[in-house]
Amino acid sequence: MNAQDLKNSILQRAIEGKLVPQRKEEGTAKELLAEIRTEKARLIKEKKIKKSKPLPEITDEEKPFDIPDSWEWVRLDDICKSISDGDHQAPPKSENGVPFLVISDVRSGKINFKNTRHVPVEYFKTLSPERIPLKGDILFTVTGSYGIPVLINVDMEFCFQRHIALLKPMIDYTFLSYILESPFIKTQCDAVATGTAQKTVGLKSLKSLLLPLPPLYEQGRIITKIEELQPDIDAYDKAQTKLQAIEQRFPDDMKKSLLQYAIEGKLVPQRKEEGTAKDLLTAIRAEKAQLIKEKKIKKTKPLPAITDDEKPYAIPDSWEWRRLGDISTIVTGGTPSKSQPLYYGGNVPFYKPADIQDNKYVNTPKEFLSIMGKEKAKFVPKGSVAVNCIGNIGKSAILPRDGATNQQINSICYYIYPDYLYWFCQSMMFILQLKKVSSMTTIPIVNKSKVEQCIIPLPPLAEQHRIVAKLEELLPLCQHLTANP
Numbered sequence: 001m002n003a004q005d006l007k008n009s010i011l012q013r014a015i016e017g018k019l020v021p022q023r024k025e026e027g028t029a030k031e032l033l034a035e036i037r038t039e040k041a042r043l044i045k046e047k048k049i050k051k052s053k054p055l056p057e058i059t060d061e062e063k064p065f066d067i068p069d070s071w072e073w074v075r076l077d078d079i080c081k082s083i084s085d086g087d088h089q090a091p092p093k094s095e096n097g098v099p100f101l102v103i104s105d106v107r108s109g110k111i112n113f114k115n116t117r118h119v120p121v122e123y124f125k126t127l128s129p130e131r132i133p134l135k136g137d138i139l140f141t142v143t144g145s146y147g148i149p150v151l152i153n154v155d156m157e158f159c160f161q162r163h164i165a166l167l168k169p170m171i172d173y174t175f176l177s178y179i180l181e182s183p184f185i186k187t188q189c190d191a192v193a194t195g196t197a198q199k200t201v202g203l204k205s206l207k208s209l210l211l212p213l214p215p216l217y218e219q220g221r222i223i224t225k226i227e228e229l230q231p232d233i234d235a236y237d238k239a240q241t242k243l244q245a246i247e248q249r250f251p252d253d254m255k256k257s258l259l260q261y262a263i264e265g266k267l268v269p270q271r272k273e274e275g276t277a278k279d280l281l282t283a284i285r286a287e288k289a290q291l292i293k294e295k296k297i298k299k300t301k302p303l304p305a306i307t308d309d310e311k312p313y314a315i316p317d318s319w320e321w322r323r324l325g326d327i328s329t330i331v332t333g334g335t336p337s338k339s340q341p342l343y344y345g346g347n348v349p350f351y352k353p354a355d356i357q358d359n360k361y362v363n364t365p366k367e368f369l370s371i372m373g374k375e376k377a378k379f380v381p382k383g384s385v386a387v388n389c390i391g392n393i394g395k396s397a398i399l400p401r402d403g404a405t406n407q408q409i410n411s412i413c414y415y416i417y418p419d420y421l422y423w424f425c426q427s428m429m430f431i432l433q434l435k436k437v438s439s440m441t442t443i444p445i446v447n448k449s450k451v452e453q454c455i456i457p458l459p460p461l462a463e464q465h466r467i468v469a470k471l472e473e474l475l476p477l478c479q480h481l482t483a484n485p
Contacts (some may be wrong), residue, residue: 003237010229011182014222015212016334017068026217029072033213036079037153037388049130051082055208062317067212072132079176082130085142085203086160091119098124099158103141106150109181113158124159131166133158134247138177143200147189149180158285163208175219178226179211183368212248251478258474264455264469274462277320279459284327285414290413297329312429315457325452328412328421331384332448333405336369343373349403350377353388353395356409362386362397371406377404384413385421389446393438393476394431398422410451420464423471424456449464450477 001009013019027228043049058073067073072470077083090099097118105112133139137148143163151173160166164454179185192205261267291297303323311321325329327337333351336343344350348369369377380386382402388395390408398418405411412421424430433454438444459467 003233003240006236007233008183010226011178012184014182014226015179015182016065017071017214018226020218020221022068022070022218026215028070029215030215032216033072033074033078039170039207040081043081054161058210062210071202071214072213074213075207076210076211079169079171081170082165083165083203083207085165086131086162087127088162091123094120095116097121101158101160101164103163105140106139107145107148109148109150111150111154116453119159125159127159130168131159133166134422136173138169138173138180139169140165140180144198146193146199146201147186151177165203172216172219172223174223175403178223185209223294229465234298253474254478256428258471259423260472263424263427263429264313265319265459268463268466268470270316270318270463274316277458277460280461281320285336299327303453310455318460320458321455322458323452324412324439325454325458327415327458328451329414330411330448331378331380331411333378333407333409333411336373343376346370346373347388348374349401351386351399351403351405351409353392353408356386356395356397360398361400374404380405380411381413383418384411385418385425386411387425387451389451391443393444393446394434396422396425415416417464417468419462419468423468430454467477
């Protein structure tokens, strides 16, 4: 149940006479109706209001529920001085003058005078009294977004379009506005609305709407009770909105928590037989030296040692803190000259940030390089993790094929398990490091040297595989772990 459902339930109890107890000393609705008829007859005689056409009697079949003995079933027209709609002719426009309301100005259930149209004062003065809104009257939308009651609580001149009706109540106007807000009235409107593109509740149908009428003093007590409950409804609405926000964030928050557990060494147990990250680092150095010897990569300057202050948390004894540049080769992409058509149109994938979406692997690119274009680009091997480093920095994915990237991407290549590296790049720890070192310009940029200096918690290779397997077992479940499955 949401807050609106709760309020609807309260309104339903109110119109069934179940919200407050009845009191004999308050009289009956029959007596109130007699007073209303007398007053109406006087106003008609004095030509202050027009006589309405008689409405059909209310049959027992029409009464949808029982009401207290002191109440009466009535039609809406029985308890109003008049029910009219706006002028059916399009009114003249004016830069200033009298505000002219349309449905969008009242759709919220309150009158919004900001950015309203205006009509000349002279036109407003030609309107008949039943079309001039007064404080205590009720507007009621009848076309398109029909069924919205709006209590007029301002004392100023305005008029309205024909898609809005004006009710001049002869009972407590606040009580009537609550009745009109109830699903009971909306259901009746749904039943009588006609039309296709924009359904309309005609004036005759509006006047014939059925409603339960309590004695006048009981109306006041019902209002007091509803207004007493309104803060609880509002509090419920806030709590529910907060809960919905939590539910919406829950899968993403759970994913972040799992990734954090993974890179802290808490997702899977450590195993002595799998060796240590020191062993892995020895193997990485040997492989790196071989690639340098074969002139496949260039020798880089040593990176600064990691200080204790840089380490954000403790990791298992078999793990090591390392800079990304120590355990990988970072390749910044580039774009071959667009003025050379021969560089393009081959079968070498040319990856761009738009190809990095919310998938583990980079999408098939829209553009491919020729063999000549490949020679002018930066080669990136299959299994490298491409990281967007301009604009939407930190978005990453694994390259499924050998290829090249443009200059907005830095690719992390070689040496460790690509899938572990990918999930590390998805973690908030890595993304926050990139954001911290990004240039303070209109478009944030992280260059290659900054990526190289990012730190990563490095487990033994076999443990990297087990971490990835556990993550990929648990992460799909996150989408189902909501408070309302």
